[in-house]
Amino acid sequence: MFKFDEIQKRLFAEVANLHQVPEGAYNFRVNGQLASRNNTANIEIVSKEDGSGIDIHIKPGTVNESVHIPVVLSASGLKEVVYNDFFVGENCDVVIVAGCGIDNCGVQDSQHDGVHRFFVGKNSKIKYVEKHYGSGDGAGKRILNPVTEVHLGENSTMEMEMVQIKGVDSTNRKTLANLKADAKLFVRERLMTHGVQTALSAYHVSLDGENSGADVVSRSVAKEKSFQKLDLKIIGNAPCHGHTECDSIIMDDGKILAVPSLEANHVDAALVHEAAIGKIAGDQLIKLMTLGLTEKEAEEQIINGFLT
Amino acid sequence: MLELKNISFKVTDGNKQVDIIQNLNLTVQSKKFVVVTGPNGSGKSTLARIIAGIEKPTEGKIFLNGEDITEKNITERANLGISFAFQQPVKFKGIKVFDLLKLAAKKKLSFANACDYLAEVGLCARDYINREVNSSLSGGELKRIEIATIIARKTKLSIFDEPEAGIDLWSFQNLIGIFESMRKNISDSSIIVISHQERILNIADEIIVIEGGKVSRQGAAEEILPQIIGTDSAVQSCKKMTREA
Ligand SMILES: Nc1ncnc2c1ncn2[C@@H]1O[C@H](COP(=O)(O)OP(=O)(O)OP(=O)(O)O)[C@@H](O)[C@H]1O
Ligand SMILES: [Mg+2]
Numbered sequence: 001m002f003k004f005d006e007i008q009k010r011l012f013a014e015v016a017n018l019h020q021v022p023e024g025a026y027n028f029r030v031n032g033q034l035a036s037r038n039n040t041a042n043i044e045i046v047s048k049e050d051g052s053g054i055d056i057h058i059k060p061g062t063v064n065e066s067v068h069i070p071v072v073l074s075a076s077g078l079k080e081v082v083y084n085d086f087f088v089g090e091n092c093d094v095v096i097v098a099g100c101g102i103d104n105c106g107v108q109d110s111q112h113d114g115v116h117r118f119f120v121g122k123n124s125k126i127k128y129v130e131k132h133y134g135s136g137d138g139a140g141k142r143i144l145n146p147v148t149e150v151h152l153g154e155n156s157t158m159e160m161e162m163v164q165i166k167g168v169d170s171t172n173r174k175t176l177a178n179l180k181a182d183a184k185l186f187v188r189e190r191l192m193t194h195g196v197q198t199a200l201s202a203y204h205v206s207l208d209g210e211n212s213g214a215d216v217v218s219r220s221v222a223k224e225k226s227f228q229k230l231d232l233k234i235i236g237n238a239p240c241h242g243h244t245e246c247d248s249i250i251m252d253d254g255k256i257l258a259v260p261s262l263e264a265n266h267v268d269a270a271l272v273h274e275a276a277i278g279k280i281a282g283d284q285l286i287k288l289m290t291l292g293l294t295e296k297e298a299e300e301q302i303i304n305g306f307l308t
Numbered sequence: 309m310l311e312l313k314n315i316s317f318k319v320t321d322g323n324k325q326v327d328i329i330q331n332l333n334l335t336v337q338s339k340k341f342v343v344v345t346g347p348n349g350s351g352k353s354t355l356a357r358i359i360a361g362i363e364k365p366t367e368g369k370i371f372l373n374g375e376d377i378t379e380k381n382i383t384e385r386a387n388l389g390i391s392f393a394f395q396q397p398v399k400f401k402g403i404k405v406f407d408l409l410k411l412a413a414k415k416k417l418s419f420a421n422a423c424d425y426l427a428e429v430g431l432c433a434r435d436y437i438n439r440e441v442n443s444s445l446s447g448g449e450l451k452r453i454e455i456a457t458i459i460a461r462k463t464k465l466s467i468f469d470e471p472e473a474g475i476d477l478w479s480f481q482n483l484i485g486i487f488e489s490m491r492k493n494i495s496d497s498s499i500i501v502i503s504h505q506e507r508i509l510n511i512a513d514e515i516i517v518i519e520g521g522k523v524s525r526q527g528a529a530e531e532i533l534p535q536i537i538g539t540d541s542a543v544q545s546c547k548k549m550t551r552e553a
Binding site for chain 1: 394398
C-alpha cells in the first residue's frame with residue numbers, strides 16, 4: 001500500500017475532507033501516479049488503456065454509494081492532463097468527490113488539468129463536490145485548469161459544488177452541460193483569489209429537453225491584485241427554466257469581469273440572470289463591529305459566510 | 309453611567325452646513341431604563357449612532373462610567389460594554405442566526421443557550437437557528453433577532469432603536485413583556501430605548517424628548533409622560549397602526 005507523506009495527507013484533507021481511507025470506491029492519484037484504488041460491487045474504476053486517465057463505471061441502480069477521486073501534486077514542476085470519465089447508469093444516487101491539491105515549494109510551475117466527463121443515465125441523482133487548493137511558498141506557480149462536461153439524461157439531477165478558496169495561482173475553469181427532458185442541474189461555485197492570482201470560470205449550459213432546468217450560482221471574492229472573469233451562459237432550446245447568478249465581492253485592487261449571458265431559442269424558455277459586484281457592505285462591517293469584532297475580524301466573518 | 313457633554317453633529321449638504329445634533333447634554337444613570345422619544349427626523353438614531361461610535365460628533369465629549377470614550381472606535385466601545393440594536397437590522401449572506409448569536413455572545417455558545425435567547429424574543433428556536441440572516445426573514449423577524457443578539461451580549465449599556473417598528477400588534481404585547489423583564493432584571497446596567505410607543509414609555513424610569521437635535525424635555529416618566537401623551541412622541545399602538553394603515 002502506498003505510504004502518503006504529511007504534505008500529501010494534508011492536501012487530501014483539504015480537497016476531499018479525507019482524514020482516513022474513505023468507504024466505497026476511490027482512486028488516489030499522487031504526483032502523476034496511481035497511489036491507491038478500491039472498487040465496489042457496483043462501482044468499477046479502470047485505467048484508460050493509453051494511460052491518460054480513468055473510467056468510472058457505476059452500475060444502474062447503485063444508491064447511497066460514494067466515489068472519491070482526489071489528486072495531489074507535491075513535487076515541483078509536474079505538469080499533467082488527466083481524463084476522468086464517469087459512466088453513471090440509470091436510477092443511481094451517488095456522491096462523487098473530486099478535487100486537486102497542489103503543494104509547490106519549488107521554483108518550477110506545477111500544473112494539473114483535469115478533464116471530467118459525466119454521462120448520467122435516466123432518473124439518476126449525482127452530487128458532485130470538487131475542491132481545489134494550493135499551498136507551498138515556492139516561486140513555482142500552482143496551476144489548475146479543470147474542464148467539466150456534464151451530459152444529463154432524462155429526469156436526472158446533478159448538484160455540483162465547486163470550491164477554490166486558496167492558493168491556486170492560475171485557473172481556467174470550463175464547465176459545459178447539456179440537459180435532456182426533465183433533467184436538473186444545480187451549481188454552487190465559490191471562488192476566492194488573492195495576490196496576483198487569476199481565475200477564469202466559464203459555464204455553458206444547454207437546456208435541450210422539455211422542462212429541463214439549471215440554477216448556476218457563483219459567488220466570488222477578489223482580493224489584493226487578483227483578477228477574475230466569470231462567464232456564465234445558459235442556452236434555452238426547449239421549454240425550460242434557467243437561472244444564473246454571479247455575486248462578487250471586490251477588495252483592495254482586485255478586478256472582476258462578470259459576463260452573464262442568456263440565449264433563448266424557444267418561446268417557452270424562461271431565463272434569468274443576476275450579476276452584482278461590490279465591496280463589502282459598510283453596514284455589515286459596522287454591525288459586526290458593534291458586537292465587538294475588529295474591522296478585520298468582521299471582514300473575515302462576512303467573507304466566510306459569503307463563501308459557505 | 310453614560311454622559312454626553314455638549315455634543316454637536318454637523319454634516320455638509322452640498323455647500324451648506326446642517327446641524328443634526330446641537331449642543332446636546334445628557335446623562336443616563338446606571339440602573340435606569342430611559343426612553344428617548346421625539347418627532348421623526350429629530351436626531352434620535354443619530355444620537356444612538358454617536359454613542360455607539362458609528363458617527364463621530366463634530367464637538368463635545370462622551371463619558372462611560374467616567375472614562376472619556378470620545379476617541380474610541382466602534383469595536384472598543386462595544387468591548388467596553390455598549391450594545392446597539394439597529395432601527396434597520398443589517399442583512400448578511402451566508403451568516404446564520406446561530407452564527408450571529410455566537411459572535412454576539414463572544415464565547416462558546418451552546419445550542420441550548422442560543423435557543424433561550426430566541427425564545428426570549430418569541431421566536432421558536434428550532435425554526436430560526438439555522439436560517440440565514442438575509443431577506444428571506446421578515447422585517448419583524450429580523451428585528452427580533454437583532455434584539456436577541458443584544459440580550460446575548462449582556463452589556464452594561466444597551467440601546468434599542470425603535471424595537472417595535474415592523475412588529476405586529478400581537479407580537480408587540482410580547483415585546484413589551486421583554487422590556488418589562490429587562491427593566492426588572494436591570495441590576496447595575498442601563499437601557500436606552502428609542503420609541504414613540506406609549507406602552508414602552510410607560511415602562512420608563514426617565515423620558516427624554518429630542519426635538520430638532522436638542523433635548524427639549526427630560527425628567528422622571530411621571531412628570532414627562534402627561535406632557536407628551538397624545539402627541540407623536542407618545543402614540544398608542546392601535547392609533548399608530550390605523551394611522552400607518
Ligand atoms: N450622515 C448624514 N448626512 C446627512 N443627513 C443626515 C445624516 N445622518 C442623519 N441625517 C439627517 O438627520 C436627521 C435626523 O435623522 P435621524 O435618523 O437621527 O432621525 P430620527 O429621530 O431617528 O428619526 P425617525 O424617528 O424617523 O427614526 C434626518 O433629517 C436625517 O436625514
Ligand atoms: Mg431613527
